[in-house]
Amino acid sequence: MKRENxxxxxxxxxxxxxxxxxxxxxxxxAHLGKTEAVYTARFRTVGGLGVGDPVVLRGVRVGRVxxxxxxxxxxxxxxxxxxxxVTPPATPAVIAASxxxxxxxxxxxxxxxxxxxxxxxxxALTEAQAAGGGKWPGATLPDIGQLTAQASRIATDxxxxxxxxxxxxxxxxxxxxxxxxxxxxxxxDRLARVTNxxxxxxxxxxxxxxxxxxxxxKAATSLQGTLGRVDSATNQGQLATILNNSAATSANLRSAxxxxxxxxxxxxxxxxxxxxxxxxxxxxxxxxANRSGTLGLLVSDSTLYKExxxxxxxxxxLLSDIQANPRKYFTFSVF
Amino acid sequence: MIAQLGxxxxxxxxxxxxxxxxxxxxxxxxxxxxxxxxxxxxxxxxVGVDSLPVALFIAAFTGVVLALQxxxxxxGTVPLYFVGTLxxxxxMLELGPVLAGLALAGRVGAxxxxxxxxxxxxxxxxxxxxxxxxxxxxxxxxxxxAGTLMFPVIVALAILTGIATGWLxxxxxxxxxxxxxxKGLKLFYRFKDTWFGLFKSATFGCTITLVGCIVxxxxxxxxxxxxxxxxxxxxxxxxxxxxxxAFWALVLLR
Numbered sequence: 042m043k044r045e046n047x048x049x050x051x052x053x054x055x056x057x058x059x060x061x062x063x064x065x066x067x068x069x070x071a072h073l074g075k076t077e078a079v080y081t082a083r084f085r086t087v088g089g090l091g092v093g094d095p096v097v098l099r100g101v102r103v104g105r106v107x108x109x110x111x112x113x114x115x116x117x118x119x120x121x122x123x124x125x126x127v128t129p130p131a132t133p134a135v136i137a138a139s140x141x142x143x144x145x146x147x148x149x150x151x152x153x154x155x156x157x158x159x160x161x162x163x164x165a166l167t168e169a170q171a172a173g174g175g176k177w178p179g180a181t182l183p184d185i186g187q188l189t190a191q192a193s194r195i196a197t198d199x200x201x202x203x204x205x206x207x208x209x210x211x212x213x214x215x216x217x218x219x220x221x222x223x224x225x226x227x228x229x230d231r232l233a234r235v236t237n238x239x240x241x242x243x244x245x246x247x248x249x250x251x252x253x254x255x256x257x258x259k260a261a262t263s264l265q266g267t268l269g270r271v272d273s274a275t276n277q278g279q280l281a282t283i284l285n286n287s288a289a290t291s292a293n294l295r296s297a298x299x300x301x302x303x304x305x306x307x308x309x310x311x312x313x314x315x316x317x318x319x320x321x322x323x324x325x326x327x328x329x330a331n332r333s334g335t336l337g338l339l340v341s342d343s344t345l346y347k348e349x350x351x352x353x354x355x356x357x358x359l360l361s362d363i364q365a366n367p368r369k370y371f372t373f374s375v376f
Numbered sequence: 377m378i379a380q381l382g383x384x385x386x387x388x389x390x391x392x393x394x395x396x397x398x399x400x401x402x403x404x405x406x407x408x409x410x411x412x413x414x415x416x417x418x419x420x421x422x423v424g425v426d427s428l429p430v431a432l433f434i435a436a437f438t439g440v441v442l443a444l445q446x447x448x449x450x451x452g453t454v455p456l457y458f459v460g461t462l463x464x465x466x467x468m469l470e471l472g473p474v475l476a477g478l479a480l481a482g483r484v485g486a487x488x489x490x491x492x493x494x495x496x497x498x499x500x501x502x503x504x505x506x507x508x509x510x511x512x513x514x515x516x517x518x519x520x521x522a523g524t525l526m527f528p529v530i531v532a533l534a535i536l537t538g539i540a541t542g543w544l545x546x547x548x549x550x551x552x553x554x555x556x557x558x559k560g561l562k563l564f565y566r567f568k569d570t571w572f573g574l575f576k577s578a579t580f581g582c583t584i585t586l587v588g589c590i591v592x593x594x595x596x597x598x599x600x601x602x603x604x605x606x607x608x609x610x611x612x613x614x615x616x617x618x619x620x621x622a623f624w625a626l627v628l629l630r
Contacts, residue, residue: 046417046418046420046421047417049421049425050417050420050421050424050425050526053424053425053428053526053529053530053533054420054424054525054526054529056533057528057529057530057532057533058529058532060532060533060535060536061532061570061574064536064570065567065570068464068561068562068565068570069565069566069567070562092566093565093566093567144564145563145564
């Protein structure tokens with residue numbers, strides 16, 4: 042046997058031993074040379090928690106699950122090895138829960154003060170605490186498998202509902218729905234058109250309102266100017282003068298009215314005379330109509346009218362001749 | 377046909393009987409430490425140390441391939457740090473022991489079958505017996521012990537190499553950080569992963585060397601017989617190794 046063989050074999054064996062020991066310790070997260078405290082937690086079930094799973098405090102790994110065993114009273118006890126230097130909460134409790142979607146589990150240390158919000162967890166912790174024995178109370182959250190199973194059941198229900206909906210929506214229903222949608226589309230088009238038209242009208246109304254508003258603004262400005270002028274006129278006494286003139290005019294009108302009243306009274310008084318004149322005139326007119334008297338004869342007798350007319354013509358001719366040849370008819374001498 | 381079937385059955389039972397005798401003889405030789413003690417170290421060198429390059433070479437490329445295949449498989453919803461998990465678990469539980477075992481079945485098993493077969497057909501084994509040497513103590517026990525002891529050593533280093541090359545491949549080829557790879561590597565680690573692989577490799581080593589010794593010492597027919605024994609040893613070793621792998625998985629991983 043050569044010593045060379047012994048050395049080579051020894052080196053390989055030592056190297057392999059070192060690899061195995063160091064690798065196993067490192068991969069398992071063992072803390073060599075440190076005092077570790079072991080606490081026992083009590084659960085109804087530990088779910089997927091297993092030996093070697095991490096113990097976590099506020100997200101930091103502070104130990105590992107050392108052992109899991111069944112205990113009397115339908116309990117499960119888990120020994121948790123906590124690293125030295127780690128102080129557990131004053132009122133500790135342990136929640137076993139899935140740490141990821143891929144089957145990792147962890148035991149999380151929490152404080153029971155304040156109690157957890159989840160009523161199921163709170164009840165489980167209370168029940169485990171009531172069992173006594175100085176063990177930490179533990180509760181287990183449903184794992185991903187349970188949640189996905191529940192989700193699967195929900196999905197199945199949804200699928201059943203979808204099938205029923207599909208059954209209810211046969212081809213005729215779909216056609217009707219399609220028609221309704223098409224009608225609705227047409228209504229929407231019409232509504233859009235009406236809206237567009239009304240928008241134009243509303244626009245013109247708005248424009249008119251704007252113009253009216255401008256006019257009102259101008260009127261207000263004019264009124265304001267007028268009021269200003271009135272105010273200034275009032276201040277300068279012109280209004281008083283106008284009022285005074287109006288009062289005088291009113292007095293004159295009142296006087297004229299009185300005169301007219303007097304005149305009417307006089308006319309009333311002369312009413313009898315007027316009646317008599319009218320009667321006389323009526324008599325005259327009757328006589329003319331009866332062709333009596335001079336005027337009657339003149340009216341009824343055309344010969345007389347013609348002679349009179351001829352006379353008037355001759356008279357005009359005479360006057361014209363006189364105007365043309367005055368010396369023929371008039372002779373003036375001073376001496 | 378029935379007679380042929382009967383003959384085959386009888387032969388199989390006889391083979392089991394010979395195997396029992398062989399193991400029994402080996403057990404009887406175990407107290408003869410003075411004979412096999414020194415020879416075992418020599419065999420440990422030949423079986424273990426000299427086989428390291430082959431085993432580490434295979435493990436190195438296995439680690440790279442595992443990392444790449446894992447990343448190829450984990451596209452989508454599975455986080456990439458599971459590459460570390462898959463590389464570590466697969467190397468420790470399966471590929472490290474099995475691939476190293478198969479490689480060494482070819483190298484060690486064939487070597488032993490050929491060596492012992494040659495000794496048998498050249499009557500060197502008979503000469504040992506004539507010189508009052510127990511062939512079991514002198515030839516078998518050192519080889520079987522060396523195989524049983526050194527296979528876990530080789531497999532441990534092969535696992536380390538495979539994980540290291542897987543990590544390097546993840547780092548260089550997959551854009552995976554060291555922290556992520558180590559997170560995946562530690563994620564589902566149990567100490568059982570380590571001892572299971574090493575225990576399994578010890579049984580592989582024992583089986584391969586035992587088959588090599590049995591087949592080698594049963595060699596008949598000169599050089600041709602040696603060739604047949606060599607082939608037979610490799611085939612038997614490989615088949616038994618896979619059967620044993622399934623057996624241990626069934627027994628220890630359930």
